[in-house]
Amino acid sequence: MKLTHVMSASLVSGMLAVPAYAQTEITWWHAMGGQLGETVNQIATDFNASQSDYVITPVFKGTYEETLTAGIAAFRAGEQPNVMQVFDAGAATVIAAEGATIPVEALLTEFGSGFDSADYISGVRNFYADNDGTMIGMPFNSSTPIMYYNEDALAAAGVSAPTTWEEFQETTAPALVEAGYIPLAQSHLPWIFTENFYSRHNIQFATNDNGYGDGTTEILIDQPEIKAHFTALTEWIDQGYFQWYGTGWGDNQTPFEQAEVAMWLGSSGSFGGLQATAEFPFSATLLPYWEGITSEPTQTFIGGAALFAMSGKSDEENAATAAFFEYLTSPEVQYMWHRETGYVPVTEAAYALAASDGYYEEKPAAEVGIQQLQLPAGDFTRGYRMGFYVQIRDVMNREYGRILTGETSVDDGFAAIQEEANELLDRFARTQG
Amino acid sequence: MKRAGFRNPWLPILLLVPQLSIIMVFFYWPAGWAIQSSFYLQDPFGFGSTFVGAENYTRLAESGEYRKVAWFTLIYTLLVTFLSLSLALLLAVKADKVIRGAKTYRTLLMWVYAVAPPVAGFLGLMFFDQSVGPLTDFFKLFGWDFQLGVGYTDTATAMVIVAVWKQIPVNFIFFLSGLQSIPRSVREAALIDNGSGTQRFWDITFPLLAPTAFFLLIINITYALFDTFGVIDTLVKGEPGNNPVTLVYKVFIDGFRGNDLGGSSAQSVVLMVLVLILTIFQFRLLERRIHYT
Known part of the structure; x- marks a missing residue:
């Protein structure tokens, strides 16, 4: 009696939650546990609330190594997520597998409103890029x-x-x-x-x-x-x-x-x-x-991890991924991520926002990473592959x-x-x- | 005498199908895949693979590191097996003599059996913690600057202790029931012949426990080789570093962490052969010499 009550109640609430129009759902596999995971969930919730066309679901897959392995296994089975977080040491494996991912530049050019790598702070631009400087992965939690x-x-x-x-x-x-x-x-x-x-x-x-x-x-x-x-x-x-x-x-x-x-x-x-x-x-x-x-x-150069858009997805889903990437790199979201976690903002605009907000006068230590990433470059400072x-x-x-x-x-x-x-x-x- | 049999020759096959299909799907099929991919070098994403013959095997044979891991696995297996069997036997013999509160006492000794290996590993992490671990402090009393994850021997010691602790209850249960199935008349006859308890144990009790002990020996070897994975993974905190690792953990590191499927498959085939040898050893050599009552 009680059980059927609960079941019918949850059924009703479940039905109420389904919106009348079709939303494109995408998944995001990440390796951010604990407090960082909370912030990741917050970003996803905020993105879902910010518009009504797309719904992103973040899924915690364990450590960086475990996330990469899970993503690769899923790709081989044709069950890959739309967005996968890959850490610095795994980048070469993913970037070498042409056809496994859609370069972020191509994704945003085709489904978003364009892409300019000059928007990103120096020291962030090259690590997840190919030899021509084309960015393959979207720098996400960048640290040094x-x-x-x-x-x-x-x-x-x-x-x-x-x-x-x-x-x-x-x-x-x-x-x-x-x-x-x-x-x-x-x-x-x-x-x-x-x-x-x-x-x-x-x-x-x-x-x-x-x-x-x-x-x-x-x-x-x-x-x-x-x-x-x-x-x-x-x-x-x-x-x-x-x-x-x-x-x-x-x-x-x-x-x-x-x-x-x-x-x-x-x-x-x-x-x-x-x-x-x-x-x-x-x-x-x-x-x-x-x-x-x-x-x-x-x-x-940056460590941490980047987000890769996996290939083999429909145009609608890729458009959703592009919309999410644009949301993620917007100065406000970057600044929030920077403040909550200490990871560096990846775009010049976000860095400028943090500076104009007086954040670095309050917390000078939070700026050290960005300052170090913007020191003079050399022949061998863009990273390794x-x-x-x-x-x-x-x-x-x-x-x-x-x-x-x-x-x-x-x-x-x-x-x-x-x-x-x-x-x-x-x-x-x-x-x- | 009339032989009982199936009239329809397909019926026995039909009855065997569920069992056989489970073995096929969960053992022969993956084992076949492992053997096949051990001869290939594969791109992690599965875009291409190159046939490399026995290279994945010769590479293992030439690798000094792999030999080190194999040595550690051997010593680790011997230590874990010997310690968990002997300590459990000691506890079982003593528990067998307890009369008052026997049930409570035995239950307490069996308790640890319910702990899953990774949980055992986590308990180990707490006991051996670098700054607040009680066992770390205990070792320091003897002037041993114990540091889990830093010193090779220190980490190995922690692995052995946790693995042994986890396995003792299983052995204890079997030894105790083995002891209790020894007929009272035999024990009483022995008591008349010989007054020395130690000698009675080695002359009468131990030989009668042999079938149990042998069974446990095999169980413990496979436990130390394979099932301690969870303990090791937790104690090294997922970072192999300069820590000791066993062969099975290395299969995992190279395959699931390093994405080298060919190399990792070759290692798992080596382990399969090892298990095969162990099984042959069990059935051919030892079972004949042990008399079950």
Whole structure:
């Protein structure tokens, strides 16, 4: 009796919810959990409320790796979503699979009101683009590694945040140790101390124009600059200047939040979360560089992830996707996303809106990521394009962990990465044959 | 004597069809696919695949990393099997002697059985947490600077402890029922012949438990090889890094994380062969020497 009551009630409400006219429904697979997921759902709800032609349904598919794998499996079964979020390391796999996605430029030109890559801030334009600069993926949650610091800790030690690694090891770190802090931790060795290390110092990361060209690509990782950096890291561990808490992101962030570690290298997208968890005044600054390598440090490129429009969908659905992308890149939505999460706004207009709103006067740390993305560019600062890169990162993490725990030497570790990564690149090249 | 049989030759086949089709769909078909794709190099999106012969296998044979993973898997399996069997046997023998409150005591020991491997992994994460884990603090008392996810041995230790803890109740239940099925008369006769409890255990009880122990041995080996996946995945927090991993977890990493379907298929075929050998070993060599009552 009671059950039928409930059932009929839900049936009625279900019928009421169905609108009289036909709406085009599209799906969006993403990897944004927790607080970020809430914001993603908010954007989708707002988009659905903003117009009456389209309905987007966001679906959380797990980690970045899981989302990519789920998307690929779905594509092979012909069940792909309209929009799929793909992270930086998976970009090469998706972009190489021509025909799996519709380039965002083509999508917006055909179904939207055009596309101009100059609308996007520099440092965002190239990472998800092909060799000609045509944007394939729509940059979504874009971040770059920056250095957060505990203001109390630095004040106690009587130092300011270092701009170079030389300054760090000679001045900052000894003073922080003296003040009872672990000076430094970081959360992602391949991203922060490899990919962006290369970009910050404008060093070539791979042959064939960092992999963007049409020829065969070989990684250039067994190189003196990065090896010197990792040698310094092992020395810093011995001196108590640096602590490594494992490959997990959170394990390295927690000690900073607990004010044991004074400075932490994380994502500009960590800002939103840190505001909620850190109980001390903190700020951020640019990623330090080695003066011994370059006197003119360059920009970093975006990490995080982009949204790809999957192919094999009807024109109506593609039009819905285009409408959603336009909504997403509108300055107001970008600004809201930037404020809620700490990810950088991807368009110039959104950045200008945030600035004119006085957001950066209130929260200077929120601007650091964008400033770093807009530093002078170099020949090798637009990113990298390497297939099977998820596996290559795993190899890096494995060898870096061994180096930092003293299981292997810097020389052996980097030689192993070079060899295994190039074997993987060769394999990937042959899958594309 | 008249042989019973089916009049219609199609009837037995018809009756077997449900069973056979399940085996076909859920085992032979995917296994066939795995074998086939292990000879190919595939584009992740399935746009093209190239026949590469045995390359995916020779690559494994030449890989020092794969050998390391195989070694770890072997040691891990031996440790998990040995520890969970011996501890469960000890607990079962002791529980068998408990008279007052026996049921409560046994139920408490079996409880952990209901915990799913990933949940066991999460409990492990909490116990071995780098900053607030009670077991981490416990190890520190002995001067061991235990750090889950940093030191290779530390992470391996946590994996073994959690996997063993999770498996003990299963073994305990089987050992206990095995012990209780030993006839009272045999035990009493032994008691008259020999006063030493330890000796009675090894001479009488243990041989009579052999069928149970053998069955559990196979179950535990397959558990350590395959079912600890959830424990490992949770304890490494999805980031293999420099952590120890088992062969099955590597199949997952390369195939589902790295999107290398050919390489991952070759690894799963290697595991299939391993299971085949284990099964042959079970049926041919050991079953003959063990006498079931």
